[in-house]
Amino acid sequence: MNPRHRRHRLALWLAPVLLLVFWSLPAAAQDSCTIGNLNDPAGPPAPDIFQANETYAYHVFPPEQCSCSEGGFIPTSVSQLLYFDTEQIPATFQVQAQLLAAVYDAGSGCYTPGVVICEGPPLQVTVTTTGVFQATAPFDLCPVQPFAEHYFLALKYTGYAPGYLVTDGLPQECTEYVDRGAGWEDMFFFPGKTGGGKSILFGDIVCDAYTVDNEQGAWGVIKSLYR
Numbered sequence: 001m002n003p004r005h006r007r008h009r010l011a012l013w014l015a016p017v018l019l020l021v022f023w024s025l026p027a028a029a030q031d032s033c034t035i036g037n038l039n040d041p042a043g044p045p046a047p048d049i050f051q052a053n054e055t056y057a058y059h060v061f062p063p064e065q066c067s068c069s070e071g072g073f074i075p076t077s078v079s080q081l082l083y084f085d086t087e088q089i090p091a092t093f094q095v096q097a098q099l100l101a102a103v104y105d106a107g108s109g110c111y112t113p114g115v116v117i118c119e120g121p122p123l124q125v126t127v128t129t130t131g132v133f134q135a136t137a138p139f140d141l142c143p144v145q146p147f148a149e150h151y152f153l154a155l156k157y158t159g160y161a162p163g164y165l166v167t168d169g170l171p172q173e174c175t176e177y178v179d180r181g182a183g184w185e186d187m188f189f190f191p192g193k194t195g196g197g198k199s200i201l202f203g204d205i206v207c208d209a210y211t212v213d214n215e216q217g218a219w220g221v222i223k224s225l226y227r
Contacts, residue, residue: 032076033066036153036202037176041132042169045083046196052093052161054180056080057100057113057154058201062147072144072210075099075118078153079136081166081200084127091127093159096120097137097203102150110174113152113184118142122158132166144208152177153203167196176201 036058062073078097101114120139127133137155145151176198177184187199 031066031068031207032204033062033068033073033207034202034204035060035062035065036078037168037198037200038065038202039168039170039198039200041081041166041200043167043196045132045164045166046199047164049178049190050082050163050165051180052091052157052159052163054178055098055154055156056199056201057098057152057177057179057184058199059102059111059150059152059175060203061150062205066147066205066207068147068207070207070209071147072208073147073205074142074144074208075139075153076204076206077120077136077138078155078201078203079134080155080202082127082133082135083164083166084130084133085164086130088161088163089127089130091161091163092125093157093161094122094124095135095137096122096156096158097139098154098156099139099142099145100152100154102152104150108174110186111150111152112174113154113177113179117145117151119156127161127163133163144210146210147207153201155201165196165199167199169197171197 062068066073075097084091097120098116099118101117102111103114104111118139120137123137125135135155171188173186173188176187178187178190179185
């Protein structure tokens, strides 16, 4: 075959392939990461705490666990490990993902949960098998948040479904809180909880570009509440 004709046929064959590759590329590369309590479960689950009618919040500072060169992030989901025994199933409740502002308390040197920055829709859950259960709830479209700030990942439960909390055996103050309708309580001091360590609560985020417009938007309004 004439080399010129062979090159022509090769170009015709590559054209649709290159076009397919071009259209399959993402518009912008985005890195994802998981933040929160990523420790392995340790020891027996903590009983007599989880009722599925409360909100659990876990303090996070994203730069400690991730790297986002874009300077911002969007939360996509929050998860928590629970445990149900044979007498506790079936268990039905609603769970809702939340991202909370973190408020620094100079007196205690702790960050405490603040107002809700963003949340997802309530998700109906029914647990039908015994053992460890991962409760996961997604966010709706959340505005981009500044990466190098302190936050709380939270799961709000509605209903009544007693269970156990899966913990890491590493107790720590100023890290996780529970609100049962009377305000936030540091779970380090929660009766029956201290020895079990922190609950396994974590969330997924996606890095995204953070601009001054974001600062003047939703997050700027949130921060102005504490000035």
